[in-house]
Amino acid sequence: MTIAATDEAVHVRAPGKINLFMRVGDVAPDGYHDVATAYQAVSLYEDVRAWPDDRISVGFSGSVDTSDLPTDDSNLAVKAAKLLAKTAGVPGGVRLEIAKQVPIAGGMGGGSADAAATLVACDALWETNLSKEELHALAARLGADVPFALTGGTAIGTGRGDRLSPALATGSFHWVLAVADFGLSTPAVYRELDVLRIEQAGRPGSWSAPAGPPVVEANVLQALRAGDPLKLAAALHNDLQAAAVRLAPALGELIDLGEQAGALAGIVSGSGPTVAFLADGADDAIALQVALSAARVTAVHAHGPVHGARILHG
Template sequence: MTIAATDEAVHVRAPGKINLFLRVGALEDDGYHDLATAYQAVSLYEDVRAWPADEITVEFVGPVDTSGLPTGPTNLAVRAAKLLARTAGVPGGVHLQISKQVPIAGGMGGGSADAAATLVACDALWGTALPREELHRLAAQLGADVPFALAGGTAIGTGRGDRLSPALATGSFHWVLVPADHGLSTPAVYRELDVLREEWVAEGVDAFAPGAAPDGPPAVDAEVLQALRAGDPARLGASLQNDLQFAAVRLAPGLQDVLDLGESVGALAGMVSGSGPTLAFLAPDAESAIELQVGLSAARHMALHVHGPVPGARIVHG
């Protein structure tokens, strides 16, 4: 008997991500930016369970406040299920239950993880058995971060971030995450970066200054790749960069205080994750990460110890 012929749920777990490096190209005529980013999947997960149903529906559970999330056709997991159904000619539906752990609108790709997990869960539930390459093609249609949530590990993303190349990372890197009590709109952060760059040009700021638009296609610094290959947290900490951090901090100035605090209590480096406002602090090792977590918690910040890289969306048995 196949899974699709039973009433059992398919359980898929997909990771959130940190952008270890994010270089944003100039604003293009179509309103988008080319990116060069180094992704790392970390051990903060979204859990998606899928049951056979007549229609495609979704509900949320878990500790994260999901009251503001849509459950209709604009929900990314619902869109993923509908896209797979259309592609594979599946007439049935699915009921999705998503247990959220990744901060909402926090720059860690939680919605993208939901979509990636949904593709894997529905593929198993419906018995469509699509090749992994086809699932990646569908993932790219849903959003720039969805293919990486499917792949996991550590990877370089170019274009809109969806053209992936695996990157070798030796060992495990330990992070302490500080979610904010509010979200930031990704489009708003990109718009703010464009405004900032216009101001910097008017002020005569050096075009090679951090955050300035690159002269040509953006690229990931070779030092990041070398640090990952060497498994060297200190070297990686010295090469972390996120162009969007300048915009995120201007939109939410309090983030800078937390970044300064984290580095004062033991972080090798701190940065805004993606478009923010979640902050990611790199620690030398697991023991140091626990000490850093305690230090940030003592200052009344929620602090989560995670590690990476971890695999992408996978079926969980048992």
């Protein structure tokens, strides 16, 4: 008897991510930007359960407010299921239930993790048996961060962020994630960066685009290989941070607060507004989490790197 012929759910867990480093190229004629980013998957997860059904549907629960999430065809998990069904010629549907922990519109790739987990879950449920490369190709069609949610670990992303190459990271890095009570639109942050670059053109220390394709700097890779949080703290960088802070000035105050409370460094993750604070170890991370919580900041301790989307049994 196949899974699809039973009432048993396929359970897949996929991680959120942080961007340890992000360089953004100039805006292209199509309105997009090439990037070079260092991703790390962290232990804040999305849990997707998939049951066989006549149609494709999705529902949400979890530790974050999901009341505003769409459940129609605009939802990324629904798009993932429909794309796989169309690609593999699957006539049936799936009922998806997603327990969310990753902040919504927080720059941590929660929706991308949902999509990646849905691809893995539906591939198992429908027994489509797609190869790793085929799933990766579908993931890239869904969004720039979806392929990384499939693979997890630590990786360098180029192009739109979806061309991945693994990066060696030894040991475990401890992060405290300060979760904002508001979201930021990714397109709006990129547009603000474009405006900032025009305003700052020719000025010393301006946020100019890199000459040629953006690249991840060598000191980031060296710090990851060494497993050295002090070196990594010195290498953290995000071109989008200035734009995110200009749209939401409270983020700059939050970074200052976390660094004064003992973080080695703080960085806006992706397009924000989640701020990732790097700590010197687990004990320091817990102390920082307590300090931020005392200042009425929603703070979560996570570690990385962790695995990408995978089926859980039992």
